[in-house]
Amino acid sequence: MIVDLERNDLARVARTGSVRVDELFAVRRWCDLWQAESTVRAEVADGLGLADLLRAVCPGGSGITWDSDPAAEVAEAAAKTAPVRAALRRPPDATAG
Numbered sequence: 001m002i003v004d005l006e007r008n009d010l011a012r013v014a015r016t017g018s019v020r021v022d023e024l025f026a027v028r029r030w031c032d033l034w035q036a037e038s039t040v041r042a043e044v045a046d047g048l049g050l051a052d053l054l055r056a057v058c059p060g061g062s063g064i065t066w067d068s069d070p071a072a073e074v075a076e077a078a079a080k081t082a083p084v085r086a087a088l089r090r091p092p093d094a095t096a097g
Contacts, residue, residue, distance in 0.1 A: 005061030006040045013056040014042035054084070 003021060010019050023039040044053060059077035 002061070003038045003040060006038075006057075009057045009061055010040060010042040013044055013048050013053050015045050018043035050088070054081070 003024065007019050007021070019040065019042040021038060021040050023037070025036045025038055027034060027036050029035075058081055059073065063077065064073055
């Protein structure tokens, strides 16, 4: 079900037919935690940018459950996206290029 939710999120900004599941329930170890994870990919539709993609997938359908506290979910999503949002606010490096 979670993979289907993520596929749906990506389908909102994907080229038609490009959403695919590369890995389904691969088990990985993260320190002392075993985690099942899946990889869902898509090609972004023409004319859409990073901001469109982030709006479509953040927060993802997998962070929300029946008994979730809405305020806590919003706070968690904000905390997880803070580094990305900060990077997007920084002006381009004047020395680059």
